[in-house]
Amino acid sequence: MVASLEPLIKGIEVNYRGIFQKNLAKRIGGDIVYVAHLGGKTGFSNGRYSDAPERNGIPCKYFAYVSSVSEEELEAICGAKMDISQADVSVVLDDAMVKGVEPWGWHGIRPINEKVREGGTLLVVSKKKPEELLKFVARQPFNYNIAILPGDSSFAGLWVYKDDLTDVRVLGAIAAIDPDIIHIQQVEEYVAKKYGANRVQAVRDAYNSLIIKEVTPQEGIDWPHQIPELPKWHEFKEGIAVPAVERRFSLGPRGQSRNLHFKRGTTKSLRPVVRFDLCVKCTLCWIECPDECFDPTPDGLYDVHYEYCTGCGKCAEVCPVKECIIMVDELRFDNDASPWKAYKENPVSYIKWAEEKKGQERIIHQVVTGRGLEVKTVENPIPPKVKE
Numbered sequence: 001m002v003a004s005l006e007p008l009i010k011g012i013e014v015n016y017r018g019i020f021q022k023n024l025a026k027r028i029g030g031d032i033v034y035v036a037h038l039g040g041k042t043g044f045s046n047g048r049y050s051d052a053p054e055r056n057g058i059p060c061k062y063f064a065y066v067s068s069v070s071e072e073e074l075e076a077i078c079g080a081k082m083d084i085s086q087a088d089v090s091v092v093l094d095d096a097m098v099k100g101v102e103p104w105g106w107h108g109i110r111p112i113n114e115k116v117r118e119g120g121t122l123l124v125v126s127k128k129k130p131e132e133l134l135k136f137v138a139r140q141p142f143n144y145n146i147a148i149l150p151g152d153s154s155f156a157g158l159w160v161y162k163d164d165l166t167d168v169r170v171l172g173a174i175a176a177i178d179p180d181i182i183h184i185q186q187v188e189e190y191v192a193k194k195y196g197a198n199r200v201q202a203v204r205d206a207y208n209s210l211i212i213k214e215v216t217p218q219e220g221i222d223w224p225h226q227i228p229e230l231p232k233w234h235e236f237k238e239g240i241a242v243p244a245v246e247r248r249f250s251l252g253p254r255g256q257s258r259n260l261h262f263k264r265g266t267t268k269s270l271r272p273v274v275r276f277d278l279c280v281k282c283t284l285c286w287i288e289c290p291d292e293c294f295d296p297t298p299d300g301l302y303d304v305h306y307e308y309c310t311g312c313g314k315c316a317e318v319c320p321v322k323e324c325i326i327m328v329d330e331l332r333f334d335n336d337a338s339p340w341k342a343y344k345e346n347p348v349s350y351i352k353w354a355e356e357k358k359g360q361e362r363i364i365h366q367v368v369t370g371r372g373l374e375v376k377t378v379e380n381p382i383p384p385k386v387k388e
């Protein structure tokens, strides 16, 4: 009998960057439930069990269920869930996560729309068009929608909460997508009471500015990442031997070596682009990278392995040479190929490619400001120091 009530339950997930957006996502999950209560519905929200402990930037998730069934029935159907099984609306608070998400450990890089149900909606906070994002999203065998809420990824989290209106804007967007989850009038009533009447306009603007596109099975990409098959609890054997973790190299400059399975590439919103022709081989990026992403090369340079890079920006910060390492929007890249190999194959065309990717905008506080991203503009690229 309980299973027959499942179609009456709506699922919403909020994909966020660990730590930076935690408080933001938690607040959105809770607010969805409070607004649904105003509409006479029951609901609850929770964090995905496997996300604790979080690391900076790691893809994490809150989820919420709302329904017109009783609290007891909702509890019986959804109460013990450690992750959402299907989402009517899947919110993405940082658009770089459309390239795939790996929570932590060896879960494999998973499509961001993995949980979106047929006819459901992937709601992305982004300044990009749906078509630009779909270049990275897995193809699904059914129709669903992608909705864009215009805006920057909010890093209004960390351990404190800095309000930049993303939370109330997301509520307005969800109301526009599916009034059966939360209705715009109840969102406005709730926001006015909890956050103040001056926030209601932001709700209404988000409600009206949403860009929605239907996605067919012909759109998206064939998923390029292998999803690991983890053993079930009943498949573990007595006295099982767990093989030691494979390492990429025996010792780095600080005794580090890289765990081959622990790929954290989906953590990054920005990636370092290296002008190898400007490099003075000081070793600082290799020494300082907290995730051991740099590989020494035979010619004394340092290649970046993007599958392991978390986009923390440390290498760009420590590099002593102007414009040698610059952090660039992750969505400008469609693969994780070795930049050093591309440089060795054709130095001049690599530098041209790197400068095109860098563009003229430089992000100066990419971590946490609570005020969105700040950028400055550079006029001229530094000419290549190599010849064809």
Ligand code: SF4
Binding pocket: 271, 272, 288, 289, 290, 291, 292, 293, 294, 304, 308, 309, 310, 311, 312, 313, 314, 315, 316
């Ligand atoms: S941004 Fe640089 S320092 Fe940070 S993980 Fe990536 S390569 Fe390492």
Ligand code: SF4
Binding pocket: 274, 278, 279, 280, 281, 282, 283, 284, 285, 286, 302, 315, 318, 319, 320, 321, 324, 325
């Ligand atoms: S920090 Fe900059 S200059 Fe030093 S080795 Fe790395 S890329 Fe080269």
